[in-house]
Amino acid sequence: MVSKDVKADDVVATLGDVCAARxxxxxxxxxxxxxxxxxxxLAEVEAALAVVAKxxxxxxxxxxxxxxxxxxxxxxxxxxxxxxxVGSGFTPAALTFAVAVEMIHNATLLHDDVVxxxxxxxxxxxxxxxxxxxxxxxxxxxxxxEALCRVQAAGVEGVLDRMLVVVREMVTAETLQxxxxxxxxxSTSEYFKIVQGKTASLFQWAMFAGGRAGGVGTRECxxxxxxxxxxxxxxxxxxxxxxxxxxxxxxxxxxxxDLREGKMTYPLLLAVERDPGLADELEANCRGDEVSVTPxxxxxxxxxxxxxxxxxxxxxxxxxxxxDAAQSLEILPASQARSALQDVALATPxxxx
Amino acid sequence: MVSKDVKADDVVATLGDVCAARxxxxxxxxxxxxxxxxxxxLAEVEAALAVVAKxxxxxxxxxxxxxxxxxxxxxxxxxxxxxxxVGSGFTPAALTFAVAVEMIHNATLLHDDVVxxxxxxxxxxxxxxxxxxxxxxxxxxxxxxEALCRVQAAGVEGVLDRMLVVVREMVTAETLQxxxxxxxxxSTSEYFKIVQGKTASLFQWAMFAGGRAGGVGTRECxxxxxxxxxxxxxxxxxxxxxxxxxxxxxxxxxxxxDLREGKMTYPLLLAVERDPGLADELEANCRGDEVSVTPxxxxxxxxxxxxxxxxxxxxxxxxxxxxDAAQSLEILPASQARSALQDVALATPxxxx
Numbered sequence: 001m002v003s004k005d006v007k008a009d010d011v012v013a014t015l016g017d018v019c020a021a022r023x024x025x026x027x028x029x030x031x032x033x034x035x036x037x038x039x040x041x042l043a044e045v046e047a048a049l050a051v052v053a054k055x056x057x058x059x060x061x062x063x064x065x066x067x068x069x070x071x072x073x074x075x076x077x078x079x080x081x082x083x084x085x086v087g088s089g090f091t092p093a094a095l096t097f098a099v100a101v102e103m104i105h106n107a108t109l110l111h112d113d114v115v116x117x118x119x120x121x122x123x124x125x126x127x128x129x130x131x132x133x134x135x136x137x138x139x140x141x142x143x144x145x146e147a148l149c150r151v152q153a154a155g156v157e158g159v160l161d162r163m164l165v166v167v168r169e170m171v172t173a174e175t176l177q178x179x180x181x182x183x184x185x186x187s188t189s190e191y192f193k194i195v196q197g198k199t200a201s202l203f204q205w206a207m208f209a210g211g212r213a214g215g216v217g218t219r220e221c222x223x224x225x226x227x228x229x230x231x232x233x234x235x236x237x238x239x240x241x242x243x244x245x246x247x248x249x250x251x252x253x254x255x256x257x258d259l260r261e262g263k264m265t266y267p268l269l270l271a272v273e274r275d276p277g278l279a280d281e282l283e284a285n286c287r288g289d290e291v292s293v294t295p296x297x298x299x300x301x302x303x304x305x306x307x308x309x310x311x312x313x314x315x316x317x318x319x320x321x322x323x324d325a326a327q328s329l330e331i332l333p334a335s336q337a338r339s340a341l342q343d344v345a346l347a348t349p350x351x352x353x
Numbered sequence: 354m355v356s357k358d359v360k361a362d363d364v365v366a367t368l369g370d371v372c373a374a375r376x377x378x379x380x381x382x383x384x385x386x387x388x389x390x391x392x393x394x395l396a397e398v399e400a401a402l403a404v405v406a407k408x409x410x411x412x413x414x415x416x417x418x419x420x421x422x423x424x425x426x427x428x429x430x431x432x433x434x435x436x437x438x439v440g441s442g443f444t445p446a447a448l449t450f451a452v453a454v455e456m457i458h459n460a461t462l463l464h465d466d467v468v469x470x471x472x473x474x475x476x477x478x479x480x481x482x483x484x485x486x487x488x489x490x491x492x493x494x495x496x497x498x499e500a501l502c503r504v505q506a507a508g509v510e511g512v513l514d515r516m517l518v519v520v521r522e523m524v525t526a527e528t529l530q531x532x533x534x535x536x537x538x539x540s541t542s543e544y545f546k547i548v549q550g551k552t553a554s555l556f557q558w559a560m561f562a563g564g565r566a567g568g569v570g571t572r573e574c575x576x577x578x579x580x581x582x583x584x585x586x587x588x589x590x591x592x593x594x595x596x597x598x599x600x601x602x603x604x605x606x607x608x609x610x611d612l613r614e615g616k617m618t619y620p621l622l623l624a625v626e627r628d629p630g631l632a633d634e635l636e637a638n639c640r641g642d643e644v645s646v647t648p649x650x651x652x653x654x655x656x657x658x659x660x661x662x663x664x665x666x667x668x669x670x671x672x673x674x675x676x677d678a679a680q681s682l683e684i685l686p687a688s689q690a691r692s693a694l695q696d697v698a699l700a701t702p703x704x705x706x
Contacts, residue, residue, distance in 0.1 A: 058528040058529060060528035111494065114490060133486075138464070138468065152517050165502060168495075168499060168501075170498075174494070175414060175495055178413060179413070
């Protein structure tokens, strides 16, 4: 239990460290306050996640447990918790939704790792490496089914309906992403369509469900959802940037993984736009839907990412989105939770893992 | 369209043919009447299934389309349709549920084939052979998500809630079945637990949802559900028998597939009980969780299946269950639909594909 609490604290602490390292003292201090605000809630979430798949006793449940125990940023539960504090606070329904949103997220990761034949995640072997593909497929199915039952049992009007639509949106985005693999000449609108479905929609749901669980009114819930959508897009853009410019020690995964898997992310699309010959070189190195990354390709991409200003421009876009996200909460009455959500948004483009 | 209609008719016609071949003239005549009763409904189901995954345009959607187009017995939609006729008939909600139940069933098959590395189904290459494992995983996810959204949109009270619980039951059974693979010395209670979750629960839901869509009352819906549960168990036992005693031409899959995949079905459990040395021989031929079926093992199993009376006893049990299923409908007022359901139950242990 104690170690779980520490892990939950770490999440917010990491955002704080990053800010501190960059001299953003005021933001650091505010994120420390956020940590105090959420410590109890996140400890409850961790305690609940720790037992989710513990008693299943099958390799599929072990897969789910393995992934859940590796932690992760828990940003979606943080969204649920903060949204609930915009209303009456972290109710039992909010706890249910915070746990469910992390279960759904992990369900998609289990299937993604089988689909991508991924070996490493969160600095450890993936569940499929430890327990096999079959266990990961059924582990993902089980996490999804269990999460839906929990959301249903919470009985908060409209929340399950929205969840089902979001799950369909997420899966549809995964089908599009799979179809687009290895297609070097794709469009930014295709990229944003995929990211909206794959990432932003679940952040939107987290904010909506948290708000509803805290008894927040319809108009305010719409603002929370809008925040969630923009935060989710920005979060994914930063994630995609970290594939090229991250520290594998911190992110827990190798560099250029997206590229090798033939996934054209926003930074890559900008890179191809600024170095037109790059598309030909990538296509020439496509094997099936994967890209064989030669040292020349890695160097060429590294150059356009830094000297061509791609990383800078991606982070600028993410920053703009996060400012819009923070701005969208201005219709809410001022509160500690509102400020905390705005701080989370402002810290998101600064994250390094 | 026309070919689809023919396919739907075929399903019921097949049950009729079997009965005719065995001299059960009265049952044959009644199943012909059933065919007339359902022809319109099943044509609507086929038309709807034909467009389910047509416009997705990704390999995942193609996987789903591939499997749905191969047909199958459509027994679950038949259950929905007949249950609806116990009430006011095949309403738009009943059509939605009939389509959704087949989508859910096919979603599980897509994942099963990836988990089992299955190459053939319904007499054709599996979707994973044609479109790959990744497309089949996301194809299954998509079918499930889409089916849940459709059930939700139908807005019939209690039907979505029950569906979610059933999906969790099905997935849990799959996790148990996977965990039990290659374990030769398992129990019949474990077998029935798996079959209840994997097969019977969805038949129960089909009957419940059809009844609710037709406005059938609570007590009558319970009888329909009870029928569905027993029919589902019997259906699965017959399926498992056909793995040993079926005609691959008719069933569309090779003999002894379950055995090779290390799945201890009811006939196998009886076989091991009646020929105790068989367990040792199976264990000696286990490679991981698969059984390498030597000609000696095949002969030995064939002997106990026929001379040891295993096939006969399994079919006797299925027949008893089907009689109980038919019996459970006696609380309903007499109607053409009730008789038809009873006939479907009586014909189930006679099916040969």
